[in-house]
Amino acid sequence: MSQIVQGVIARAKGAPVETVNIVVPDPGPGEAVVKIATCGVCHTDLHYREGGINDEFPFLLGHEAAGIVESVGEGVTEIAPGDFVVLNWRAVCGQCRACLRGEPKYCFDSANAEQKMTIADGEGAGTELSPALGIGAFIEKTLVAAGQCTKVDPEADPAAVGLLGCGVMAGLGAAINTGEADRGKSVAVIGCGGVGVAAIAGAALAGSMPIIAVDIDPKKLVAASKLGATHTIDSSKVDPVEAIAEICDRYYPGAEGADVVVDAVGRPETWKQAFYARDLAGTVVLVGVPNPDMKIPDIPLIDVFGRGGQLKSSWYGDCLPSKDFPMLVDLYRDGRLDLDAFVTEKIGMDDVEEAFEKMHRGDVLRSVVVVE
Structure with missing residues (x-):
C-alpha cells in the first residue's frame, strides 16, 4: 500500500521551496523504499530550484542521503529491509557500452525508480514529481531504484556518510x-x-x-x-x-x-x-x-x-559507489577521513530555504537535514 509522507519540493523556477504531503508508492520490481535519516543541502538542489538543470518542475529536492531500507520490490537481492545505505545516483545498468567495456563508473544508463511519487493533496494534487538526481531525499521516505542503495557500515553517522552521496564523493x-x-x-x-x-x-x-x-x-x-x-x-x-x-x-x-x-x-x-x-x-x-x-x-x-x-x-568523481562508498566509510570509521568536518549544521526540513541562503553566502560547508 502506498504511503503519504512529508517532503520538500520546488514548484517553479526561483520560487521558495515548500513542505508538502507526498504519495510514495510501494516498491515495484527492482525498486526500494528507504526511510531517510539525513540529507545534505547541495548546490545542485539550488540549481534545480533555479531551473539550471532542466524545467521538469515540480522537483522533489535532496539527494545526499543516508537511511534504512524499509521495503524492496520483486527481484531485489542485493539489499534487504533493515540495511543501512547511502543513496547514489549511479545505479549501474551492466548493459550499456561503458559497462560492457569494463568501465561501470561511466555508466550511461543509470537506473532510477520507474514509478513516480506524486503530490498528495492541495495545490497540484496528483502531479508527478521529478526527484533530484533520480533520488529526491528531502522527504521522510523515498522511492529509488535498488541499485541506488549502497550498503555501508551501520555504525557510521548518517549525517557524515550521507554526504558521500554527491558533493564529498564528487x-x-x-x-x-x-x-x-x-x-x-x-x-x-x-x-x-x-x-x-x-x-x-x-x-x-x-x-x-x-x-x-x-x-x-x-x-x-x-x-x-x-x-x-x-x-x-x-x-x-x-x-x-x-x-x-x-x-x-x-x-x-x-x-x-x-x-x-x-x-x-x-x-x-x-x-x-x-x-x-x-x-x-x-x-x-x-x-x-x-x-x-x-x-x-x-x-x-x-x-x-x-x-x-x-x-x-x-562525473560524480568518476566513482563506482559499490566500491568507493564502503571504502571511504571505513576510512572515516578508522579516523583517516574526517567526514564530520563537512557537517556545519544539522537542520529540519522546514529550514532548507534558509540553508540555501547560507550556502549562497558561503557560511557553511554543508547544512544537513535530519529527518525526524
Missing part, C-alpha cells in the same frame, strides 16, 4: 580518481566550497604535496587548511596562476604550475585559471557544474597543444 573522486593525485604530485583546487574542500581532503588522503587552496573567501580557506591544504591563496588579492607556479617551483624546481588543478567552481574564468595554473603535461579537472550558457574561454589552440597533458571533466 570532490574526493575529482582529485583521486579523475586527477590521479598521488605522492610526488602537486595539487591546486580552485573554489573551496563543499566539493572543493573534499578535493583537498582527497589530495591529502593520496599523499600529494603541496596542496594549494584557492578562493576569495577567507572562511573557506580556513576550512581548506583544516582538511589538508598546505597553502592558501586569496585570489581576490593576488594572481592565482602566478601564486600557484611560485609555490610549486619551491617544491619541484622548474615547475610552471601544479600537476593537477581542480576547478570546483565551474565558470569560464576559473577554468581558464586552472588551464594556465597547471604544469607542463599537467591535468585540469572540471568538477564544478557550469550553467548551460557558459562557454569555454578564448584560449589559443597552440597553448592547448603546447602545454600537453589532459583536460578532463569529472
